[in-house]
Amino acid sequence: MMRKALLWASTNPFLAERLPRMGFVKRATSRFMPGESLEEALAEAEIMSVKGIGTLVTLLGENLSSIEDADAVLDQYLGVLRDVTKRGLDAEISIKLTQLGLDFGPEIAQEGLRRLAEATSSIVWIDMESSDYVDVTLDIFRNVKLTHSNLGLCLQSYLRRTGNDLENLLPLDPSIRLVKGAYKEPREVAYARKSEVDKHYLRLSHILLNARLNGAAARPVIATHDTRMIESVNRIADELGVQREDYEFAMLYGIERTEQDRLARSGHVVRVLICYGSSWFPWYMRRLAERPANVWFVAKQLFR
Ligand SMILES: Cc1cc2nc3c(=O)[nH]c(=O)nc-3n(C[C@H](O)[C@H](O)[C@H](O)COP(=O)(O)OP(=O)(O)OC[C@H]3O[C@@H](n4cnc5c(N)ncnc54)[C@H](O)[C@@H]3O)c2cc1C
Numbered sequence: 001m002m003r004k005a006l007l008w009a010s011t012n013p014f015l016a017e018r019l020p021r022m023g024f025v026k027r028a029t030s031r032f033m034p035g036e037s038l039e040e041a042l043a044e045a046e047i048m049s050v051k052g053i054g055t056l057v058t059l060l061g062e063n064l065s066s067i068e069d070a071d072a073v074l075d076q077y078l079g080v081l082r083d084v085t086k087r088g089l090d091a092e093i094s095i096k097l098t099q100l101g102l103d104f105g106p107e108i109a110q111e112g113l114r115r116l117a118e119a120t121s122s123i124v125w126i127d128m129e130s131s132d133y134v135d136v137t138l139d140i141f142r143n144v145k146l147t148h149s150n151l152g153l154c155l156q157s158y159l160r161r162t163g164n165d166l167e168n169l170l171p172l173d174p175s176i177r178l179v180k181g182a183y184k185e186p187r188e189v190a191y192a193r194k195s196e197v198d199k200h201y202l203r204l205s206h207i208l209l210n211a212r213l214n215g216a217a218a219r220p221v222i223a224t225h226d227t228r229m230i231e232s233v234n235r236i237a238d239e240l241g242v243q244r245e246d247y248e249f250a251m252l253y254g255i256e257r258t259e260q261d262r263l264a265r266s267g268h269v270v271r272v273l274i275c276y277g278s279s280w281f282p283w284y285m286r287r288l289a290e291r292p293a294n295v296w297f298v299a300k301q302l303f304r
Contacts, residue, residue: 007184010285041276061279070101117148156181175219
C-alpha cells in the first residue's frame with residue numbers, strides 16, 4: 001500500500017512542485033545524494049576511488065517539458081565527461097533517454113546518446129525507465145551500438161519480457177546492468193511478488209554470467225542491495241567458474257554502504273551510482289518506495 005502511494009506521489013506534478021521546497025524533505029535527501037551540484041558528486045567519487053570503488057554519475061530529472069531542455073542536459077553530461085577526464089576519475093555516466101528528449105522523437109535522444117558515446121571511451125550507460133519505453137530504448141541501444149561499442153544498458157527483472165530481451169541482445173556482446181525495477185507497472189507486464197522478481201533476477205544473472213564466460217556479455221553488472229541476491233550470484237559465478245574481475249556489483253550512493261565496502265575489500269569490482277541535480281523529487285520518491293521504512297527517516301528530519 002505504502003509502496004503504491006509513494007510511486008503514485010513520484011509522478012504527481014503538484015507534489016513535485018511543492019514538497020522539494022520544504023526544508024525537512026530536502027534535508028532527508030542527503031542520505032541518498034551528496035548534494036545538488038556536480039562538484040559535490042565528483043568530490044564523493046574521489047572519496048570512493050580511494051576505497052577502490054568506481055562510480056556512475058547521473059543528473060537527476062526525467063521527462064522534459066521542452067526540446068531545448070534536452071540540449072541543456074546533453075551539455076551537462078558532456079561537461080561531466082570533461083570533468084571526469086580532467087580529474088582522472090574512474091567514473092562513468094548513466095543517462096535516461098527521456099532526459100535526452102525521447103518524448104520529442106527517438107531520433108533526438110538517439111543523436112544525444114551518439115554524441116555522448118563519441119565524447120568518451122568509457123561506457124555510457126542507459127537507464128531503463130517505465131515499461132512503455134522499453135521497445136524504443138532497446139531500438140536506440142541497438143542503433144547506436146552499431147557504430148559505438150561503448151554503450152551499456154539497464155534491464156529490469158520485474159518485467160516478464162526481460163529474459164527474451166536479454167537473449168536477443170547477447171549477439172551484440174552487450175554490457176548489461178541488471179536491476180529489479182523501480183516503476184509502478186501493471187501485472188500484465190511485471191511480476192508483482194518479490195519472490196517472483198527475485199527468482200527472475202537470479203535466472204537472468206545466470207544467463208548473463210554464462211554469456212560472460214562464453215564471450216557474449218562484455219560487462220555483466222549486478223545492481224542490487226539485496227545481500228541474498230549478491231550471495232546467490234557469487235555462488236552462481238563460482239559454480240560456472242566466472243572470475244571475480246569478470247563481473248561487477250553496483251549500488252546506489254548511501255544504501256548498504258557496509259556491503260559496498262565489504263565487497264570491494266574482498267576483491268569484487270564495485271561501482272556506486274551518485275546522483276546530482278535539483279530535480280530529485282520523482283527519483284527520491286522511488287527510493288522511499290523501495291523501503292518504506294525510509295519514510296520514518298524523512299519524518300525524523302521534520303523534528304530536527
Ligand atoms: C546502480 C543502480 C542502477 C539502477 N538503475 C535503474 C534503472 O535504470 N531503472 C530502474 O527501473 N531501476 C534502477 N535501479 C533501481 C532498482 O530497480 C531497484 O529499485 C533498487 O535497486 C532496489 O532494489 P534491490 O535490488 O536493492 O532489492 P530490494 O529487494 O528492493 O531491496 C533489498 C534490500 O536492500 C536495501 N534497500 C533497497 N532499496 C533501499 C532503499 N531505497 N533505501 C534503503 N535500503 C534499501 C534494503 O535493506 C532491502 O531489504 C538501479 C539500482 C542500482 C543499484
